Amino acid sequence: MDTSLSIRRLVKDFDGTRALKGIDLEIPSGRFVTLLGPSGCGKTTLLRSVAGISDPSSGEIWLAGRRIDGVVPERRNFGMVFQTYALFPHMSVEKNVAFGLEMRRIARAEIARRVSAALDIVGLGAFGTRLPKQLSGGQQQRVALARAIVIEPDVLLFDEPLSNLDARLRDSLRDELRVLQNKLGITSLYVTHDQSEAMALADEIVVMKDGEIVERGTPIDLYRRPAYRFTAEFLGLTNVITGEISGEECRLPWGAVRPVENAGDSDSEGIAIRPEDIAIAPTDDRADGIVEQAMFMGAATHYQVRAAGQSLRIVTTGGQTGVLAVGQPVTLTPPPVLHLLKSFRPAEEAAA
Numbered sequence: 001m002d003t004s005l006s007i008r009r010l011v012k013d014f015d016g017t018r019a020l021k022g023i024d025l026e027i028p029s030g031r032f033v034t035l036l037g038p039s040g041c042g043k044t045t046l047l048r049s050v051a052g053i054s055d056p057s058s059g060e061i062w063l064a065g066r067r068i069d070g071v072v073p074e075r076r077n078f079g080m081v082f083q084t085y086a087l088f089p090h091m092s093v094e095k096n097v098a099f100g101l102e103m104r105r106i107a108r109a110e111i112a113r114r115v116s117a118a119l120d121i122v123g124l125g126a127f128g129t130r131l132p133k134q135l136s137g138g139q140q141q142r143v144a145l146a147r148a149i150v151i152e153p154d155v156l157l158f159d160e161p162l163s164n165l166d167a168r169l170r171d172s173l174r175d176e177l178r179v180l181q182n183k184l185g186i187t188s189l190y191v192t193h194d195q196s197e198a199m200a201l202a203d204e205i206v207v208m209k210d211g212e213i214v215e216r217g218t219p220i221d222l223y224r225r226p227a228y229r230f231t232a233e234f235l236g237l238t239n240v241i242t243g244e245i246s247g248e249e250c251r252l253p254w255g256a257v258r259p260v261e262n263a264g265d266s267d268s269e270g271i272a273i274r275p276e277d278i279a280i281a282p283t284d285d286r287a288d289g290i291v292e293q294a295m296f297m298g299a300a301t302h303y304q305v306r307a308a309g310q311s312l313r314i315v316t317t318g319g320q321t322g323v324l325a326v327g328q329p330v331t332l333t334p335p336p337v338l339h340l341l342k343s344f345r346p347a348e349e350a351a352a
C-alpha cells in the first residue's frame with residue numbers, strides 16, 4: 001500500500017517568527033525518517049503540521065498522492081506518540097488502547113481482538129486491566145505506542161517519545177522500537193535531538209537548523225560524509241582541522257599528507273576527522289603530538305592530543321595495550337582519505 005508522505009514548501013509563521021522556512025521532504029512508504037536538530041529548529045512544528053494539529057501558513061502536505069493539509073487530524077489516520085504519555089488516567093490500559101477504535105465505531109469483538117494484539121506487540125499482554133498510574137514510565141510509553149499502532153495507521157509520528165525515560169530504559173525501548181518498525185514497516189517520522197537515537201533508529205536522518213533542512217541521508221552517509229560542518233558536529237564528535245589544500249591533496253598541520261575525496265567542493269570549512277579515525281602510537285623518536293589528557297571509559301579510551309598547536313580528540317578501542325600517560329609523545333596516523341566540510345548558509349542569505 002502507498003503511504004508515502006510528501007511535504008512541499010511548508011512555511012509556518014508564529015507572530016514574528018518563521019518557524020519553518022519552506023520545508024521540502026519526501027518520505028517513501030514504510031521508511032523510518034528521523035528529524036534531528038537543536039532545540040527550537042522547528043522539529044515539533046513540522047511534526048504537528050503533518051499531524052494536522054498545527055495549521056501551516058503555506059505549503060502542501062500529500063499522503064499517497066492525495067493532498068491532506070486541509071483534512072482534520074481525526075481523519076488523517078495517523079498514530080502519534082509524544083514525550084508525555086497523555087494516557088487517560090481513569091481508564092484501564094485496555095480502555096486507553098481501545099479509545100481510538102471506539103471513536104471509529106468498530107465492532108466490539110474486533111476491538112477486543114485488536115487491542116489484545118497491540119498490547120502483545122508492545123509486551124504488555126498481561127497489563128490490560130491496570131490503570132496507567134500502576135505502570136512504570138516505560139510501560140506507560142508502551143501503552144501510548146500500542147494506542148498509536150492499534151488503529152493501523154498510515155503514518156506514525158513520534159515527538160521525542162523516549163526523552164522522559166531514564167538512560168537504560170531509553171536504550172531498551174529504542175531497540176524495541178527498531179524491531180517493531182522492521183516488523184510493521186509503517187511510514188514513520190520521528191523527532192529527536194539525540195543523535196545516537198537518530199542513528200540507531202533511522203533509515204534516513206533529516207538534519208534541521210533554524211527552520212530549514214540542512215541535509216539528509218542514511219546514518220552512515222551523514223556520519224562519514226556530511227556535506228556541512230553543522231552536520232558533522234551535530235552527529236557525534238569530530239575534529240575540524242584546517243589543512244593546506246593543494247589540488248586533490250591536503251597537508252595536515254602535523255605534516256601528514258592525504259588525498260581529499262571531495263576536493264572540488266568550494267567554500268571549505270575544514271577537514272573532518274572522527275576521533276576513532278586517527279591512530280595513535282607512543283614514540284621515542286619524532287613525535288607528531290603529546291598526550292594532554294587520557295580518560296579510560298571501559299570500552300574505549302578518550303585522548304586529547306596536542307599537535308601543531310591544535311587539540312585533537314582521539315578515541316581508541318580494544319584496550320589491550322593499556323592507557324598512554326599524559327605527556328607521552330605520540331605519532332598520529334590520519335585516515336587514508338580526508339573529507340572536506342562546507343559551511344551551511346541559510347536560504348535567505350544564499351539568495352541575497
Ligand SMILES: Nc1ncnc2c1ncn2[C@@H]1O[C@H](COP(=O)(O)OP(=O)(O)OP(=O)(O)O)[C@@H](O)[C@H]1O
Nearest residue numbers: 014015017019038039040041042043044045046193
Ligand atoms: N505556539 C507558538 N507560538 C509562538 N512561537 C512558537 C510556538 N511554537 C513554537 N514556536 C517557535 O517556533 C520555533 C520552533 O519551535 P519547535 O517547537 O518546532 O522547535 P523544536 O525543534 O521542536 O525544539 P525542541 O527540541 O526544544 O522541542 C521556536 O523558535 C519556537 O519558539
Ligand SMILES: [Mg+2]
Nearest residue numbers: 043044045159
Ligand atoms: Mg520539540
